[in-house]
Amino acid sequence: MNDQERPGQLRLLADEEIPRDVVSGAFDAARLTQARRLAGMTKKTVADKLGVSPVAVGQWEAGTASPRPDNVEALAKALDVPVPFLASGRPYARLDSAAAHFRSLRRTPAIQRSKAVAFTEQLWELTHALEKRVRLPAVDLPGFSAGEVEQVEFPTDPINAARALRQHWDLGVRRIPRVVRAMEQHGIIVTLAPFTADDAKTIDAFSTTQLPRPVVVLTPDRANDVYRHRFTAAHELGHLVMHGNCVPGDPVQEKEADIFAAEFLTPKDQIGPELPSRIDFNALIELSARWGVSVDSLLRRCKEVGMASEATYRRAYQRLAALRNAGVIRPEPIEGFPGEIPTLLRSAFKMAEQNGLTLKELAAELRITLPRLRLLLGEGDTRPALELV
Template structure:
């Protein structure tokens, strides 16, 4: 257990054996022996390792171990393996704390629902248009109507999807990943991405859960999930009501306003206008040329759409504490905080601004 966790924590910290050895004043050979399980560190060296890797010493002996299966990364081909190792370590650490927390609840209490798809979905999808229709069916089944979805994370968590955010610096070469822990779908998004891109990743991953096993031969799953995501975030009927049924031209500011109302990028909204037949392919091409000329494909103009955050894990930790399923020490461990910091937070002794600064500092230190 210790050897595996040490190696994972080292990779998650982005350190080589030599670099870690230098940090703690040991030889690289000593680190190698620890990771191979041939020797164990002394208590003093254990504390040094924990400090260097920014984990609590309990991390190395955590009883809960999860297996994230069916992992698929949404990344660029140039993303270094070292970065993926850091993401993997961060995700597994958070997933383990999630799983341990859920196991502390009694069997009679279900803090999060079991994920299940609606029964009335079609058995097979033969076109990208049907993938869009599927998105609207999901909206109706989840009673979301056709209005903007203001919180995608909350929407998915309420249906039993585990959402994990990672602060690992990726130079914007990683959007997210998806997998499963047992029967629970897990979606990971990067905090380095803009809020609208995070939302599209979440909708795209939901698309994978919905269309999996339903696509007819010849239908590309990635394209189907993109079509699903676009329609889920910005339904055709809503877009027509906003822009009109037929347009000769669309002002870029209209797309910017759509972005901030529906949480979808200007570029994605432009593609949706083409998919819905509101503009002709020629008009869409001209607008895409304008985007390229102004550099809007790389960075869109105007105020950025705000990031989404997950509070469910913290909420359930405090709920477990309130119900006396756990004590302060375990609560602090599950939140990755020191006991003293947790006690201050629990007593509401830290101002909101100071608390946010502390959390940002901890996140930066973890990377």
């Protein structure tokens, strides 16, 4: 990962159109790879669209050969990027897929992980562009320093790490009113990824500390239930706090992140006395609203504090599924909870806009389309799509 400008790169004004023949002479191989991954395409797919060999695409991405001007234009069209996107001349933060926490590598195909990582790289570029104009909240995450995680005197076990972070952020011991907003207030970039429904099902949420700011990417499939959304955000926060040495899909790290999230949202010493002595769904539903967590999470808490055996927990979970199917327990989308909708980047742009920056100018600077910029800013439609059968 580097925030650098390559030697000999083409220096152009942000709003200047770059002819395809000029792009061919200043072609950036890394940008082709990024654009291809963002489009979710293989080298062979790109080659087939252009009528060239996969070997040629591989050479372009390796930097051992540059595409002709007509191929540059064809690449831009196939990958849905402006021609100038493929030219060098702007900062680029490279992120390896091994540096991001994905919950399950078996559920997340390599091409979708690459797409998610490329999206995160582009998100950092937007953040970098805005941060040149607006002072964002300082990163306040124990051990984090400009894309590195240092060893500090901070608990590494999930329960004590959750308690220590609550104290460090002065969140008290009761319900955290706005989880996502609290993360943004402490300098963490949080976004709802504009992935398709199929992508979101396998990518889930992910996070990384390997960029100049920690990034958490949430997915719309969790956004239709604010309590699952809050738990997912807290889960990724646990990774940021505890797992500087990322091992994607590691079951131990994933379990620790779940334990962290449960303790962060519902401290055991506080929630324990409030849990019913026997499984009572009316009481659990009331507690769910009071603490901002799902009934599922509270059922697990009942088991963890010894109020329910494994057998009782399993029966209760089956009963919970039946209540959901009957519509007794309904999910609440995040639209009704503004503090759980990421707003940091959108708010930063609005402030920059008040000082003269336009969407068109910012898109030109990043060399992306206006629709793409709006998605990165979180202005896309994150509501789940209705499918009629």
